[in-house]
Amino acid sequence: MSLLELKNVTLRFGGLVAVNDVSFNVEEGEVFALVGPNGAGKSTIFNMISRFYTPAEGDIYFEGKSILDREPHDIPSLGIARTFQNIELFEQASVLQNLLVGRHTHRRSNFLTDIIFTPFVRNEERAQREAVEHVIDFLDLQPYREKMIAGLPYGVRKVVEMGRALAIKPKLLLLDEPASGLSVEETRDVAFWIEDIKKVMGITVLMVEHDMHLVSAVSDRVMALADGRMLAIGSPQKVQNDPAVIEAYLGSDHMSGDGEAA
Amino acid sequence: MRIVFKTSYDADIRLFKHNAQAFWYLLLFAIAILLPFIVSEFLIGEATLVLIWAICGMGLMILVGQTGQASLGHAAFMAVGAYSNVIYQENFSLPFVISFPLSGLTAGVAGALVALPTTRLHGIYLAIATLAISVLTEDLIVILEPITGGITGLFAPDVQIFGFTFNRYGNPVELYWLVLGITFIVVYAYRNILRSPIGRAFAAVRDSEVSAKAMGVNVARTKMVAFAVSCTITGLGGALMGHFATVFTHETFNLIISITLLLMIVVGGLGSIHGAFFGAIVVVLLPLLISVSRDAIGAYTGSGSITIPGLESGIFGALLIGFILFEPMGIYGRWLKIRTYFELFPFYRKDMFRRQKSYLKTERTQ
Ligand SMILES: Nc1ncnc2c1ncn2[C@@H]1O[C@H](COP(=O)(O)OP(=O)(O)O)[C@@H](O)[C@H]1O
Ligand SMILES: [Mg+2]
Numbered sequence: 001m002s003l004l005e006l007k008n009v010t011l012r013f014g015g016l017v018a019v020n021d022v023s024f025n026v027e028e029g030e031v032f033a034l035v036g037p038n039g040a041g042k043s044t045i046f047n048m049i050s051r052f053y054t055p056a057e058g059d060i061y062f063e064g065k066s067i068l069d070r071e072p073h074d075i076p077s078l079g080i081a082r083t084f085q086n087i088e089l090f091e092q093a094s095v096l097q098n099l100l101v102g103r104h105t106h107r108r109s110n111f112l113t114d115i116i117f118t119p120f121v122r123n124e125e126r127a128q129r130e131a132v133e134h135v136i137d138f139l140d141l142q143p144y145r146e147k148m149i150a151g152l153p154y155g156v157r158k159v160v161e162m163g164r165a166l167a168i169k170p171k172l173l174l175l176d177e178p179a180s181g182l183s184v185e186e187t188r189d190v191a192f193w194i195e196d197i198k199k200v201m202g203i204t205v206l207m208v209e210h211d212m213h214l215v216s217a218v219s220d221r222v223m224a225l226a227d228g229r230m231l232a233i234g235s236p237q238k239v240q241n242d243p244a245v246i247e248a249y250l251g252s253d254h255m256s257g258d259g260e261a262a
Numbered sequence: 263m264r265i266v267f268k269t270s271y272d273a274d275i276r277l278f279k280h281n282a283q284a285f286w287y288l289l290l291f292a293i294a295i296l297l298p299f300i301v302s303e304f305l306i307g308e309a310t311l312v313l314i315w316a317i318c319g320m321g322l323m324i325l326v327g328q329t330g331q332a333s334l335g336h337a338a339f340m341a342v343g344a345y346s347n348v349i350y351q352e353n354f355s356l357p358f359v360i361s362f363p364l365s366g367l368t369a370g371v372a373g374a375l376v377a378l379p380t381t382r383l384h385g386i387y388l389a390i391a392t393l394a395i396s397v398l399t400e401d402l403i404v405i406l407e408p409i410t411g412g413i414t415g416l417f418a419p420d421v422q423i424f425g426f427t428f429n430r431y432g433n434p435v436e437l438y439w440l441v442l443g444i445t446f447i448v449v450y451a452y453r454n455i456l457r458s459p460i461g462r463a464f465a466a467v468r469d470s471e472v473s474a475k476a477m478g479v480n481v482a483r484t485k486m487v488a489f490a491v492s493c494t495i496t497g498l499g500g501a502l503m504g505h506f507a508t509v510f511t512h513e514t515f516n517l518i519i520s521i522t523l524l525l526m527i528v529v530g531g532l533g534s535i536h537g538a539f540f541g542a543i544v545v546v547l548l549p550l551l552i553s554v555s556r557d558a559i560g561a562y563t564g565s566g567s568i569t570i571p572g573l574e575s576g577i578f579g580a581l582l583i584g585f586i587l588f589e590p591m592g593i594y595g596r597w598l599k600i601r602t603y604f605e606l607f608p609f610y611r612k613d614m615f616r617r618q619k620s621y622l623k624t625e626r627t628q
Contacts, residue, residue: 050476076478088476090469092533093462096274100459101466105478107459111487114458115451121458122275128459129271146274164477 001064003028003172003204004049009058011044011228018044019055020228026172031198031205033215035239036225037248042208043085044228046174049206050082051075062172077105079171083161083178085208091150095160098149099135102167103128135163139193155186162193166201173197175207179214187214194218212240224248277453294442298435307430310438312539312546313445314502319527319538320452321496326524327533328461329488330468331381332389335396336523339493340500341403341515342369347501348416349409358421362501369497370490377489381482396520403512415511418504430506441502448495452535455491464488496523518575525582531594540593544581549574 002025011019019041026032034042047053049060051072059066062078070078081102090098106128109121136142139159144152149160158178165173178194179187191214197203198218209215215222216236224231224239226248232239239245278284298306322336347365350356356364380391403410410416421428421440428437455461463484466474471481504510522545530541552574589596 052472052475071480072475073478073480076476082476084473084476088470088473090466090473092469093465097462097465101462101474101477101479104459104463104466109459111460111491114460115454115491117454117458125275125458126271129275133271168477 002026002061003063004206005061006045006049007059007061009045009048009055009060011041011048011053011055017228019048021058022225022228022230023058024223024230024233026204026206028171028204029198029202030220031194031207031218033219033222033236034206034208034225035210035212035215035222036231039227040225041228042225043176046082046176046208049075049080049174076168076170080174081165081168081170081172082174083158083165083176085176085180087154087157087161089149089157089161089164092148094146094148095141095144095152095163096129096132096136096146098160098164099132099167100128102135102164103131105168106131131169132167135166138166138196139163155182158182158186159189162190166197166203170203172204172206175205175209177208177210179209179211187211190214191217212236216240275457277457291446295439298438303434306434306438308546308550310430310434310441310506312542313438313441314499314506315523315526315542315545316539317441317445317448317502318496318499318523319530319541320448320535321492321494321499322523323527323533323535323538324452324455324464324495325488325492326527327537328455328468329464329485329492331485331488332385332524333392333492333520334389334517334524335392335394335399335520336493336496337515337517337519338396338399339369339373339496340503340519340523341399341512342372342493343497343500344418344504344510344515345403345410345416346497348418348504351419352416353409358423362498365501366494366498369500370494372497373493374486374490376493377486381485381489393517393520396517400512400516411511413511415509415514416504417509418507421505428505430508437506441506444498444502448498449535451495460484460487522578525578527592529582529585529592531592531597534594536594536597537592540597544593545578548578548581552577 004026006025007023009019009022010017022041022045024032034045036042044053048055049062049067051067051070051074054068060068062080067075067078090101093101107124109118109124113121136145139162141156141159141163144156144160149157152160158181162175162178165175175194179190182190194205194207195218198205205218207219219236221234222236222239223233224242224245231244231248232242278287293300297309301309318336318340321339322333325331325333325336343365346368347361350361350364351358354361376392376395380388383391404412406412420432421437423440426436427433428440430437455464463474463479466477466479467481467484467488474481474484500515503514507514526541526545527537528541529544530539531537585592591598
């Protein structure tokens, strides 16, 4: 059984078919990358898995069960965490608080015990902070722990968002363009982190990424999309050399290998 | 400036960041307790009113400042608190120690019920819906004459706690201490919210609903809890306001009060407990200042006392516009800057608080 399975999924925005009869499986323990030109439907696929959008046709299974009857806020407790392409952090809160929101699904107190701040809540808070400190150490976020998100540089925000998703302790991590807008050094960090997320933490990764260096370096399998349709699926080399993929990228510089960093 | 080294996870769970902070707040609390020995009975009455406004303001602050939901109708929940408190005492012979918390609970339930249909609304629509609630509540009070006294209003009996009587005119100092104690409890509860999961869920809903959902926060339910907690606190403030006013009618909690409450927390500083207190001081002291200066001008020019209708709300409105233009973080924001200035003296830079250029979504395409 695959960890995640999309079966003949189609989604339309009015007349536009953003995702057209797409099927693929993500196996436990692998890094699976979605590539394709802008507007191919990659983020839309993420938004369907997060249940922000509901496919018109097809079904999505996580651990063998359909998730289409779930609300968006049920998804993280199933074990699926995500980042957003355009960074969606809690701006008026500190890095630590942002990461702690990632622990929300592990919360065992309720608002009444919170308001009284019972000893139980105090112990829970200690445990949540301990979990979050591991993430802070892993991503080297110590210097920013108490900093407000508003005012942090773009690269740091990107890392904080990844950290917040990791704080959920998911089985499946969805990363929407984790390296876009990052410098070469920062992108290299992201590559190491993804390796560790897979090997050390045992988390399966589904990512969207334009930087083909990064994709080839970290992914086990790649699927290429264009205009909502799947073009090719397989090893990074195989997909990169696929005639249909090269055709789709013609006139676009995404496969140049220089990444998006500019 | 003080740098806090993280020695244990308790460092940011504690109520105070460091001992010096604890010292200043305890000193402030001690001064508040000893205030009746320092100032006149008249000013103690005004101080009591400041505390009551601050309680109502903290209620609204939970909703607006912490959760990012607008309410232009919070006077309605003050009314629910004030009326239910007196009704529980008079019609059900419940003592204050029971009627008071129960009145807060009643306002909280009312808030949760209102939240049920309105939390799907955003921004201006939510503001309009809550405004309608304020207007409706005024009418409802008049219609429910048999229990609310209609337009003649209700008479609030003296607060009685285990045989001890608190009256605004008879023993204002004791009433002040009672209100101070309740204020202390509300501040403590507010601080607990800020340092626990529910407070972070509020902030998550405020800053990004999409992201909150992706973190597993049930946005609709969180908004409902925010409404319930907010209205409970404001209802408690309303119940105290009822006792303080001794007689109140539907007009005691009209739309103007709803708007004043909202302006108050904006002027005081959104998103902080301090803001509710600073705002309450402005709301209570402004009429006082105006009447004092009016008398002074009248005496100086020899023209007697002049009355300009609407002067109070006019000055309040001008103050609000001034703050939104020049100090969006309110009085509390200004206070933080002054404090930092002295802490860093002489190293303060003029542009220290200029907002760092933050990343705009529109700067990047896909
Ligand atoms: N909420 C929406 N409403 C209408 N059209 C949308 C919406 N979201 C995405 N689209 C369209 O769907 C297509 C796929 O978008 P997206 O999934 O964001 O592409 P990408 O592969 O670059 O992430 C694009 O043509 C985009 O304009
Ligand atoms: Mg995208």
